Amino acid sequence: MKIRFYLNFKEDFRNSMNNYGKDHIKNLKKNYKNLQVSFFKPKVPKYLFFLPYLWRMRVARYFFYSLQIKNLPKVDIAHVVDHQYAHIVRKINAKKKVITVHDLQPIILQKYFNKNPLLFKHSLRHLNLFNKIITISKNSRSDLLKYTNTKHKKIHVLYQPSQNEFNNKNYNKKYILKYINKIKSIKILTFASAEYKNFDTSIKILDKLNKKFPNTYILNFGKIHKKIDNKSKHKIIELPFMNRKNQNNIYRSADFLLFPSHFEGYGLPCVEAINSNLPVISSNIPSIKEIMGEAGNYCKPLDVNCFVKKITKLITNKKFFLKKMKQLKKRKKIFDEKKYYKNLLKIYKI
Template identity: 30%
Template sequence: MIIGIDANEANQKNRVGIGQFAFNVVKNLEKIDGKNSYIVYLKEPPLSDLPKEREGWKYKIFGPGKLWTQIALPVKLFTQKEKIQLFYSPSHYAPRLSPFPTVISIMDLWHHRHPEQFDKKDLYQLIRWEKYSVEKAKKIITISEFSKSEIIKFYGVKAEKISVAYPGFDSFELNEKEDMVKKVKERFGIKKDYLLYLGTLQPKKNIEGIIQGFAQAKNTKDKLLIIAGKKGWHYERIFELVKKLKIEDKVIFPGFISEEEKPFLIAGASVFVFPSFYEGFGIPVLEAMSLKVPVVTSSEASLPEVGGKAAIYCNPYSIEEIAFAFDKALGLNKTKRNEIIALGLEQTKKFSWENCALTILKTFENI
């Protein structure tokens, strides 16, 4: 079988969310599948960490980049000499027209739940392009049972059309851990024990709830709150809230964290906090668990699927519950802390990028 892949989401330097998913799926499909051949379609030359060309793994690079899935990609698919058996887009958008069966991936449908949080032009494109992609797809791959239920709810898709491929997470090698944690803390001016949020600054992450819970909790008086990640949208209110609560000296915003520094920043935290309103999955929860850091997360959406019995849960819509969960995590004695760390390490064994790619490959083969 010859499989085509739109790997543009994977072909970017600072990968988060769908880019992280696409990159790891592409990398692991190349690693595990020696039977099928792949043609990988890109607007720009592949970055150095994407798989190298070989027999059975070839790149096609072409433009124009603007409206690529709508114009350039369909033209290429209809005019190329190779006949592929299916075309996979590890994102919400398939080519507008395709002579071959298509498969797409959908992470979540937050834009259907809260359209007011999106730019009108972006939202219009997202929903219109997503709609035709869902309707034309032979199969839809998503990342949790929760997201599967959302796709069924909003698009009326039959359950058998949707496959769930749980994402994996990066396993970190912490060489010289203590020294590196110390260096990272010094770099960001962290001089006390801290709670850590790591992710994009955007409304669905409930960062305002984290800040309010931190301010209200009893066991945080001698702690810092680190809110790390790139600015998304509607982030201004986050900074305004810190000023309003007069806790500027207790909250640090280090911005985007490099992949080299990320594991050490997580490993140095007393608690990792991730009480999102909505997640298609929640890879940061697994990353923190793998680094032996207790996790406070949300009882909503997909997060109980991710955290299992290894997380401390709270209602993200209740500041009191968030504060209580922070206090509970910080108040664990050594035995209880070791117990929850052990549960976290066990939970992470359920997820890997290789298993994710295997599920996707089985989906391809069953079309």
Template identity: 25%
Template sequence: MQLMAALRVAVVADLLEERWPSMDLMAEMLMAHAGTNGSVVSANLLRPTFRTRTPGLLRGGAAGTPPTFERIAQRFWSYPRWIRQQPSADVYHIVDHSYAHLSHDLPAERVVVTCHDTDAFRTLISPAERESTLPHWLVRRVLSGLRAAGAVVCVSEVTRRELVGRDLVRMDRTRVVPIGVHPACSPATDHTADRSAATLTGDTGATDLLHVGSTIPRKRIDVLLETVARLAHTRPDVRLWRVGGAFTSAQATLARDLGIEHRITVMPFVSRPVLAALYRRAALVLLPSDREGFGLPVIEAMACGTPIVCSDLPVLREVGGTAAAYCAPGDPTAWAHRVATLLDERDSRADAWAARRSAGVAHSAAFSWKHYASAMESVYQEIAGVAVR
């Protein structure tokens, strides 16, 4: 193994205009922690500026994001051309597996790809599903890039098992390194962020439930909305806060049909400190997804001292352990009952509620971006075939 003074790592980030906060967070945290664990790693962020080729089409983008045509053009045409012109590095870390096609434009044996879930490959795994906005041939190009990479680092053991079990990637190419919690996620008061959160939510003394994430089908926003509607029958003060983008037209129609529009506050994309403040202000956080690759809101909520109810999925059990509360996926009646039980605990059993909050904070402490960066540096050295002084 070659000995070298420093390892040059290029962090290959998502286009900012795509607005995938968890992917942007990973790039940000890798840059912040590079070389802070006693090793000598020099990190450089690679992220081109989104330059539209069809300005008129940009008006079609929802919630400030580019429309599908532009996203495909930027990902599969502009980004590859741009990255081939960048200075070389010892290791390239693609932080989002749906950008794995970039391996074809880099020395693939020195590429590390983080795989968050298998969603990008659903049309290959289950052809009847139509969640992907990419044509099959582009999905296959992403998959071939993933397979060409020197290492695929999964954020959970469940994600690795699914990748390998579906014959997407060989086991010997995979690693598991859980991601971390942003430093802003804490039970401690942050006066500036707390004021910003109060401005967004108002201060009515209501029972506020929080959902953080996108509105793609697997997030089961329908279950979320129906749960709130059922709770409203016995808790007329219940409200829902949504962070992560606007509802789809079908979801907005469902909220209107359920008569809960006035109970919902849909917020813009917010900074990490303000998001942490929203976690702290909420009574409970809900995550009713059908599928997850990790479930970052689980540990973010816990770190802020707010209990979470999430779908009873193997991956969420892996991440949440005994500190989270679980409910059967897809059953709004069961969800409403579970949430009501926890709210009753908050109202009438202060000691039990305090213990639940403390257990969450303690559990979340195991998920650190510093630990993540340290583990990734070991992967970088392995892939580069070097030892760093």
């Protein structure tokens, strides 16, 4: 069976989408020697660089991607890894066409961003031209059925597993000391890559926690895109880009993952936390509750006092903490990598 993955432009800066594709390519090549797995990564033509970034990428996405793939040889399975490129479907040369839909954030949050995502909607209108559609959660499937005319029978839900690096229990316990040289501190992981990650609430939670537990710190994956001007700013540490091995070192050395997002299509950091045996305190939005199940600790996204109480209980109540750790271990079975790829191949073959 010949399988080709269609990746994003490098200039899209949608690393999570390309990582999704690269992980699939790597795992299928490694574990299924009978498959011929390849990929196509589009390139922005050099003569477009005179255009402003926004217009350059629009022309590249909606004209040149289709142009670059139209003469590729035929394969058995074509898998588009990002739903924003559903519009290339007519130019794909394959017996069966598959696409993964991660989330419908631009549509669901269009009032929040005050933007009407017309081009995004244009792409989604092509979904029914694919043979199979994969969504990364039941919540994403529900959104897809609510906001588009996609046929229910085409949709398959597959929970994306975290990578093997997050299963490694033999981690470097000293690695985290590069960023926080206080062994007896309480270390809370966060993500603040976008407004909907709700980092303002994380800062308020940190302020209140430090009144009870003065050695509490936030370690944030990635750059914080806002100025922090409060008394706890010296206890917020920006972690640089790092490989998955070192991410696992951080996950396993931390105490909690704080994830108060207003919106998530899936919440892969929560799956990584499950695999790393890291307790998660998150917002009570449907997508995260679907991932975490009874192993989660939930609050309304803006309820600072609730988050503080949940974290305090995990710190002070050993019996409750051990109960949550047991639930995390049980939850891990849902995100089994071998089972995932077995089900993926079933979708390809149906």
